[in-house]
Amino acid sequence: MALAGTLPAGSLLAQGAPRRIRGTIDALSGRDLALTTREGAKVTVRLAENAGVSAVRKMALADITPGTFIGTAAEPGPDGVWRALEVLVFPEAMRGTGEGHFAWDLTPSSSMTNATVDSAVQGNDGKSLTLTARGQQVQVMVPPEVPVVTLIPASMEDLRPGAQVFLSATPAADGTLNAARVTVAKDGVVPPM
Template sequence: MSFRIRFGAALLTATLASAAFAQTPATKPTRIRGEIVSLDGDTLKVHRRSGDTVSIEVKQAIAVSSVKPMQLSDIKPGSFIGTAATTGTDGKLTATEVVVFPESARGTGEGHYAWDLGPNSSMTNANVDTVVQSTSGRDLTLSYKGGSNVVTVPPNVPVVTIAPAAHSDLTPGKKVFVVATPASQGAYVAQRVVVEKDGVAPPM
């Protein structure tokens, strides 16, 4: 498997709640966002945004990736993206972050579903059909199996793509996004890890 495919698939899997996980509460993944406190062996301690600190087992086989910034203008018709967005009182979607996936990840996790970045938050992984400049940024018409929608991406919204990282990047003070399954005594087992690198924190 190529480096590009491995990291593309890793981040995509990390940012999507699949139906298979949703069917089994015992294995339903938890998305953990916060700041690294320490890494001792395979035990990663993260101070979450909610204020508590959790322990996460990060085995050496677990993929660690990062993100690097892109320009909003880099999103073109034909791009495959994942975007978290909020729904306004007018029913319109406004992006809070955008991940541009490599071609190797096209179609994986495709769809539109609830997300946990805030009230009325959703995630859409879809193909970009059209890009139109608007007074609020750029309006992206997105299509996916079973539907389509329009998401407005304001100029100040982070737009990123996948970049490589390693376990050695899991250092104290770095922002991190982890998808993990609950283990015993309140601990977790990581499935995927996205860590801040070169000053760019994972926005998802």
């Protein structure tokens, strides 16, 4: 997505892979959500007929305990330990969602780990988490200032101009971007993903 503002729309969509979009709502007309991406590009995303809309609520770092299923975007630290940029505590009904450790586009060097917390050790510089996903262990340090959130229900009425959103959109053969779910800022809490 870092190239979104520099490439013509057709070349971006030709690849057919899902796109993570972070941006601000310009307008909602029917199911068409007009956005300005964080890179400055203007895009329109067609929301599914029954699109899910959620928001995020802040949680405390202390709420992350062994057995919790989380998603965390992180960057590699100089000591080989991943440093969290954000943490999403999944609701129990979403346990297992996207489980694994993979590249993520929050920053150029970030990864995403969706995994179960095996151990959580509080230290002076944050909380050290040992995560397990599909048999792979990942160490992540969560500094105290990192946003920790969970998903909460929201509605189409929350998709107002000026609200910040995060979504994954898939291009159709005709180039139309389609999304089945959108996460929107609410009560001052912006999706940090």
